[in-house]
Amino acid sequence: MNTDRWYYRVFQSAPDLIRSLLPGSATAATALSLDPAAPGDQLYRFEALEIKELSHRLDGVLWPRQSTGCAETGSPEFPVVLLEVQMHPDPGFHHRLAAQTYRFLQRHPQVEHLEVVVITPHQRMGLGPTKRPRLLEVLLQEVHWISLEALSQQPDLDPLLNLLTLPVRPESELAASSQQILARRPDLKTVVLPMLVQRFPQLTEEQIMVIAGIPREEIRHTRAVQDWLAEGRQEGRQEGLQEGEAKGRQEGEVAVTLRQLNRRCGPLTGATTAQIQGLPVEKLEALADALLDFQGPADLASWLAANTSNPA
Numbered sequence: 001m002n003t004d005r006w007y008y009r010v011f012q013s014a015p016d017l018i019r020s021l022l023p024g025s026a027t028a029a030t031a032l033s034l035d036p037a038a039p040g041d042q043l044y045r046f047e048a049l050e051i052k053e054l055s056h057r058l059d060g061v062l063w064p065r066q067s068t069g070c071a072e073t074g075s076p077e078f079p080v081v082l083l084e085v086q087m088h089p090d091p092g093f094h095h096r097l098a099a100q101t102y103r104f105l106q107r108h109p110q111v112e113h114l115e116v117v118v119i120t121p122h123q124r125m126g127l128g129p130t131k132r133p134r135l136l137e138v139l140l141q142e143v144h145w146i147s148l149e150a151l152s153q154q155p156d157l158d159p160l161l162n163l164l165t166l167p168v169r170p171e172s173e174l175a176a177s178s179q180q181i182l183a184r185r186p187d188l189k190t191v192v193l194p195m196l197v198q199r200f201p202q203l204t205e206e207q208i209m210v211i212a213g214i215p216r217e218e219i220r221h222t223r224a225v226q227d228w229l230a231e232g233r234q235e236g237r238q239e240g241l242q243e244g245e246a247k248g249r250q251e252g253e254v255a256v257t258l259r260q261l262n263r264r265c266g267p268l269t270g271a272t273t274a275q276i277q278g279l280p281v282e283k284l285e286a287l288a289d290a291l292l293d294f295q296g297p298a299d300l301a302s303w304l305a306a307n308t309s310n311p312a
């Protein structure tokens with residue numbers, strides 16, 4: 001699923017939702033406005049900011065509104081918030097998060113109160129090495145990690161917070177969750193329907209409408225609904241193509257690297273082969289460069305020990 005773009009839209013639709021994800025804001029969730037006439041954008045504005053030096057676009061920066069009196073600096077009550085959504089394992093994520101956080105502060109020296117929020121599907125993902133420099137460890141301890149799995153298990157979840165959990169909820173729970181959200185916030189069809197289409201790509205538009213609790217005739221009379229459903233299908237197709245291209249590139253890098261290693265280091269063990277097959281493309285490219293200097297299997301073992309968290 002193309003969850004990154006979907007989460008952008010969620011926080012664009014209701015940027016004040018970020019307050020309920022910050023520590024010390026237990027009362028914020030109950031204070032969230034669920035009135036479609038006031039859709040939760042009174043305190044924060046959402047921005048997708050590109051850090052050109054890193055060629056990386058932050059998933060989101062939430063700036064306090066002018067009405068808070070701290071639009072540029074943030075405050076203890078309304079801090080500036082860096083938002084990252086990480087839905088897949090990435091061994092380089094911790095280091096990248098630290099780099100972009102400090103780069104953001106360098107580019108915005110006026111910020112006095114900053115918080116970092118990372119949304120993940122669960123707490124079991126591999127996002128970096130287990131052994132880290134103390135400076136990196138200190139920063140990661142200050143990050144607010146939001147597990148969607150844990151969030152979805154909270155009783156009487158606020159509809160806006162429930163919205164965040166749609167990508168990870170079991171299919172059997174999606175109808176009830178979607179209907180609860182839209183009963184309180186019908187304006188959020190723009191984000192609920194595309195996600196349902198991605199979760200149920202085999203269903204027709206009419207079946208999706210039934211899951212969402214929307215009268216079937218509305219699809220015939222509302223052009224916007226048709227556009228939202230079509231957009232969900234388009235994003236699902238694009239995600240599938242991107243995943244296919246990435247998988248093909250990774251498999252190609254694996255084949256070339258293994259062939260070169262067998263020539264330079266001799267036959268590899270099954271465990272070593274499996275470990276190399278599990279490397280991301282960036283690591284495979286680094287290994288392809290490094291192996292040109294290998295003299296034997298000991299060099300390969302040393303490289304794997306230094307560049308992976310689970311050496312063979």
